[in-house]
Amino acid sequence: GLLVQVHARMGGWAAGTVLALDRMRRAGYDAHALELDSREAVFDYFAGEVFDRANTEHQQMLLATAFLPSMTVELAQRVSGVESAGRLLKELYRRHLFVERRTSAQHVYRYHALFREFLRERARDKLPAPRLAQLIGDSARGLQDGGAIDEALELYLQAEDWPSAVAL
Numbered sequence: 187g188l189l190v191q192v193h194a195r196m197g198g199w200a201a202g203t204v205l206a207l208d209r210m211r212r213a214g215y216d217a218h219a220l221e222l223d224s225r226e227a228v229f230d231y232f233a234g235e236v237f238d239r240a241n242t243e244h245q246q247m248l249l250a251t252a253f254l255p256s257m258t259v260e261l262a263q264r265v266s267g268v269e270s271a272g273r274l275l276k277e278l279y280r281r282h283l284f285v286e287r288r289t290s291a292q293h294v295y296r297y298h299a300l301f302r303e304f305l306r307e308r309a310r311d312k313l314p315a316p317r318l319a320q321l322i323g324d325s326a327r328g329l330q331d332g333g334a335i336d337e338a339l340e341l342y343l344q345a346e347d348w349p350s351a352v353a354l
Contacts, residue, residue, distance in 0.1 A: 232301055233304075247268040249308060249321070250265050250266035250324075257295055259293065284298040339354050
């Protein structure tokens with residue numbers, strides 16, 4: 187039913203489901219309004235709990251890594267230029283703030299889908315177009331160097347970097 191739909195839209199995130207249901211209760215049960223309103227509520231939550239509380243350097247790192255589907259600490263540092271990227275990722279993971287971690291030869295971090303969507307939107311809103319294209323290109327090159335060819339190609343296409351896409 188409705189709860190299953192809301193839970194799926196929130197990517198299985200329990201707090202997001204609660205936020206969405208609360209907004210829905212206050213606004214009525216209009217499905218379209220729920221979609222827009224719950225997304226806004228979740229993004230407001232991300233902004234208040236994570237992004238706005240981060241220092242400028244960590245905000246830069248979050249925006250710079252928003253286009254990576256997953257990342258090692260080394261890749262996060264390379265793409266963002268922030269040496270303390272690993273410390274921030276570990277802290278977000280430790281606090282269960284929208285970061286998952288897999289362990290293989292090294293830790294691989296991934297943002298929760300809604301958090302990643304929030305960061306991408308924030309990057310598009312805050313960064314000038316040339317900087318955004320550079321950032322996406324840097325992410326694509328980092329993925330390519332790590333062997334993630336499909337993901338790199340997707341980013342080259344987003345950045346409209348046709349020569350790199352064709353070369354790949």
